Amino acid sequence: KGFCSAFPDVDAPFGSRGDFFKAAKRKTFRRGAIQVNPPFVGGVMTRAAEAIENALVDADTHDAPLSFVVFVPGWTDEKAWNALTGSRFLKNTFVVAAADHGY
Numbered sequence: 001k002g003f004c005s006a007f008p009d010v011d012a013p014f015g016s017r018g019d020f021f022k023a024a025k026r027k028t029f030r031r032g033a034i035q036v037n038p039p040f041v042g043g044v045m046t047r048a049a050e051a052i053e054n055a056l057v058d059a060d061t062h063d064a065p066l067s068f069v070v071f072v073p074g075w076t077d078e079k080a081w082n083a084l085t086g087s088r089f090l091k092n093t094f095v096v097a098a099a100d101h102g103y
Contacts, residue, residue, distance in 0.1 A: 002017045003016055004016065004017050004018060004019060005018070005020075006019070020048065021048075021051060024051035027055070029055040030055075030058070030059060030066065031066050032067075033067045034067070034068050034069070035069045035071070036070045037070075040072065042078050045078065046080040048080070049070075049080045049084050049087075052070065053083065053087055053089070056089045067091075070084060072084065
């Protein structure tokens with residue numbers, strides 16, 4: 001329960017657990033279903049993909065149920081895209097055309 005955010009000082013009253021990367025290092029993500037929507041910046045998305053992979057490896061080692069739903073742009077030339085789609089843990093991808101959605 002809760003969410004991670006870049007501004008935990010402001011978001012804590014709403015349930016923020018703080019910085020995603022710090023939470024990942026603390027191994028906060030041990031079980032459950034987690035939604036991840038990182039800023040659409042190559043380096044940030046790559047760090048998120050690495051943190052997700054590490055959490056999944058740890059969960060697999062401990063036979064713990066853990067899944068991630070990750071929202072990133074379909075930038076197939078990005079390292080993050082390749083890390084996510086190349087993961088042995090990947091079960092499905094769903095790409096929505098840019099013209100079919102909006103923020």
